[in-house]
Amino acid sequence: MFNKILVPIDIDYPRTSKAVYDNAAELASLSGAEIKIISVMPGFSMPIVASFVTEKIKDEAKIHFKKTLEAFIEENCRGGTKVSHKVMVGKHYEEILKMAEKWGADLIVVYHNHRRKINEAFSQTCAQKIVKNADCSVLRLRNVLS
Numbered sequence: 001m002f003n004k005i006l007v008p009i010d011i012d013y014p015r016t017s018k019a020v021y022d023n024a025a026e027l028a029s030l031s032g033a034e035i036k037i038i039s040v041m042p043g044f045s046m047p048i049v050a051s052f053v054t055e056k057i058k059d060e061a062k063i064h065f066k067k068t069l070e071a072f073i074e075e076n077c078r079g080g081t082k083v084s085h086k087v088m089v090g091k092h093y094e095e096i097l098k099m100a101e102k103w104g105a106d107l108i109v110v111y112h113n114h115r116r117k118i119n120e121a122f123s124q125t126c127a128q129k130i131v132k133n134a135d136c137s138v139l140r141l142r143n144v145l146s
Contacts, residue, residue, distance in 0.1 A: 004103060005034070006099060006105035008038050008039065008040065016111060019141075020141055023141055025081050033081075039068075040096065043091070065087050092126045105136050108134055109139045110131075110138060112127040
């Protein structure tokens with residue numbers, strides 16, 4: 001079955017992230033797989049944005065992002081499943097695919113809410129690019145919240 005399950009979450013949507021994690025954890029429990037949770041912080045590469053954002057602001061944002069991710073894990077990731085985490089910076093789908101390859105993931109669990117009009121980090125474009133470009137299996141969850 002699966003040995004390494006990559007679970008990208010959007011820390012701005014903790015209820016959805018928990019639902020996605022819970023699905024991944026259930027799969028992991030069937031085969032003793034480990035889970036790596038990643039959250040991708042948007043980069044500051046656009047010239048107009050980069051000119052206003054200092055290194056101090058970037059560092060503070062990354063620290064806040066990491067603390068929020070760690071709090072999510074502390075609150076939601078209990079049980080027998082081995083869970084590690086990482087904060088990435090850049091374009092969501094690119095960083096997810098890089099981590100999947102680097103870590104040797106054999107499954108990526110992503111969220112896709114096809115009912116939502118506004119494109120979130122892990123719906124439509126991001127999820128579709130991951131499905132299209134991943135070298136491993138991808139489970140695209142839909143409408144995990146009732």
